[in-house]
Amino acid sequence: MKFISRYWASFERILLIVILLSMISLAVLQIVLRNIFEMSFFWIDPFNRMLVLWLAVLGAMVATREREHIAIDILRHYADRGWFGVLGRITSAISAVLCAVMAYHSVRFVYEEYLYQTTTFSELPAWPFELIMPLGFGVMALRFVIAVFTTNQPGADS
Numbered sequence: 810m811k812f813i814s815r816y817w818a819s820f821e822r823i824l825l826i827v828i829l830l831s832m833i834s835l836a837v838l839q840i841v842l843r844n845i846f847e848m849s850f851f852w853i854d855p856f857n858r859m860l861v862l863w864l865a866v867l868g869a870m871v872a873t874r875e876r877e878h879i880a881i882d883i884l885r886h887y888a889d890r891g892w893f894g895v896l897g898r899i900t901s902a903i904s905a906v907l908c909a910v911m912a913y914h915s916v917r918f919v920y921e922e923y924l925y926q927t928t929t930f931s932e933l934p935a936w937p938f939e940l941i942m943p944l945g946f947g948v949m950a951l952r953f954v955i956a957v958f959t960t961n962q963p964g965a966d967s
Contacts, residue, residue: 821874828864831860832860832861835853836853838853839854859938863938866945866946870949874952902954904953905950908946912947915939919942919943923936
């Protein structure tokens with residue numbers, strides 16, 4: 810399991826780097842083309858918007874893996890330190906349910922995009938570009954489920 814997790818983490822990092830460099834390169838290319846050559850590629854702006862979606866979801870996946878995601882820990886200020894583990898498990902379970910619901914509805918959304926043959930730039934189908942949503946939320950849900958059962962005291966170290 811650690812073997813798969815390690816390679817998945819490397820894959821996430823590499824994909825994040827490639828997407829970010831692609832976004833920057835395409836934006837610079839578009840600026841140069843518009844300002845110097847008075848032309849542009851029409852597909853760069855919508856493609857960059859799609860890459861923003863991928864970057865956001867992959868960033869959330871990495872943040873969840875590293876336990877650097879946004880956490881609302883108001884109960885920690887009022888709870889006894891002995892309850893941190895229980896509270897961490899409860900919040901991980903709630904997060905897992907919410908991410909699973911988001912994954913489910915993302916699957917429905919992508920499926921409807923497929924059924925209605927929604928297109929994006931260059932008349933390409935939109936649904937393959939949107940697959941990151943169910944994948945990302947599914948991975949985050951799985952990570953939160955694992956945190957429920959493997960973490961001794963989530964948040965107690967901070």
